[in-house]
Amino acid sequence: MIGARIPERAMKAMAGRADQSMPVGNEGAGTVVKAGSSAAAQALLGKKVAIIGGAMYAQYRCIDASQCLVLPADATAADGASCFVNPLTALGMVETMKRESHQALVHTAAASNLGQMLNRICLKDGIALVNIVRKSEQAALLREQGAKFVCDTGSPRFADELSDALAKTGATIAFDAVGGGKLASQILSGMEAAINRNAKEYSRYGSAVHKQVYLYGMLDTGPTELVRNFGMAWGVGGWLLFPFLQKIGPAAAQQLRERVAAELKTTFASRYTRTVSLAEALTPQAIAAYAQRATGAKFLIDPSRG
């Protein structure tokens, strides 16, 4: 058993789950060993499938046949183990950009597994992407993978470099994994500065172009600080995969899933640095390692290990 102290300010939001034992694990993949009597279920017997639906950190999981995504013949269970959340989130960002009428996008924590995936999607689809990272090694990694616009918050000229990249791409929507601090605000300021480079007339209310930042992660759990020097046409909000999929409806969501299956070994390939059993995942050493949420350190949980 592992215990940990929850910070006081987070306890209010946790109140509803006190004293509850809650199963965890968003997604996983494996071989179908038993199936119901329906033709659809029977057809899956012996197939490798990926599934999503919670309570996935387990050796066996019973789920509706319609929820299974059959993996390509040459894919392993590990290939499919994280083929929903990250791939669909990356595709969901591009889809949100299009549906909300933006022409290019910004991503923070851009060297993450998800960020690299988004970079591959954008390169393939010809969409301009401004990648924001914290370190020069991360910038180099993305550039090696073909990224054209990479801004490093560690650079002394970050603000100017960001507004240059925003002016060149015309990006007016950002997806931010950091959440806390001033980064979202800096992105909105950079967008407004980029837009005003081409403005013909001063407007006291700022540009009329809508600028949007969605916070989809909480790498920094501290407060988000918005220094409102970016006019009045802006929005900041939370973004989550499941409400997004619900909003676009089952047909559009299925199209995204099919693209993931088709490009599982290329665009949507995940790389893991270590594989652990369920028991190992709860050792203090393993927790200390993955709690860092460090770039390039993604763990695969293999519940079939003893």
Added chain:
Amino acid sequence: MIGARIPERAMKAMAGRADQSMPVGNEGAGTVVKAGSSAAAQALLGKKVAIIGGAMYAQYRCIDASQCLVLPADATAADGASCFVNPLTALGMVETMKRESHQALVHTAAASNLGQMLNRICLKDGIALVNIVRKSEQAALLREQGAKFVCDTGSPRFADELSDALAKTGATIAFDAVGGGKLASQILSGMEAAINRNAKEYSRYGSAVHKQVYLYGMLDTGPTELVRNFGMAWGVGGWLLFPFLQKIGPAAAQQLRERVAAELKTTFASRYTRTVSLAEALTPQAIAAYAQRATGAKFLIDPSRG
């Protein structure tokens, strides 16, 4: 001539207007003394009209006949002097609430001229409104005018009183005139707490109900601080009257204007504490008075005064 120092952090947004002489004044009202040859223009001769379109702090203003709102026969120019921005903003808040599928709303700086107007609209239309004020006198003022839900940020129990009012009204959209500080964040937290009172199941991502705060003013020009303890279904953004009117289109906007004209002496009545000439408006004493943006101290500029 009056000079004033602009804070350094505001100068970036001002760069585009340096060395420009800019006419001011959003709206005004007066008698039509000269008109073009068209029948529509001629029909306005001698009538009292209200107009909006900038450069209104002047004795005469030439504007398209179609832009004139003819005032009711018993209205004075003073009655119509501010019949666009505040009335349409208040109506725009209610309209935004409906269009974005919320059932009740929150307003801050609620004892303002605009706030009292919004309170009258909501009472008349049977819409639940949570009024947030800073002082007990302001709370008393609104209660005297029939307001049912008034929360005072000065109260030691503000957070609980707010979440009570939010639970009773079901308000999930707020219009905030303050902008800076933690108020927007406190409203989102209060909404989430109110929603979770009735939640049957704990969700680690917070409630699925979208909570929205629009910042339409800047009484506090400091940073907006969001302590993100209200789940992932939320948005904060700028809100301005003119983009809103453009979005709803000319027919819907005209309906709102007609309601204002019909209820000019009741729902949309403005009260002024002082009338000044254009020259008086630029005296240091007058500036010191209206720069306080205090509740119940609204100035009327009368350019016909010498």
